[in-house]
Amino acid sequence: MNWDDYEGLGRALHEANPDVNHLTVADADLVRLVSALPGFADARIRPDATSLTAVRFAWVAAAEGDDDGSPYDGSA
Known part of the structure; x- marks a missing residue:
């Protein structure tokens, strides 16, 4: 991984x-x-702010599971 x-x-x-x-x-x-x-594999590379944010959002998504329900789902 990187x-x-x-x-x-x-x-x-x-x-x-x-x-x-x-x-x-x-x-x-x-x-x-x-x-x-x-x-x-990238432990020697310092990530930029964009990469850190993307990893953080991916961690939140993994922790909160696959339920991506939204109040905007298909009721229009």
């Missing part, structure tokens, strides 16, 4: 860190947690 594998990183973070609050984790801690994942 910094561009947002969904994979999000799932792996969720599985490896179930007790970490994915909504409030600091950027430096997020980098540390990602770098510690088995199979992560």
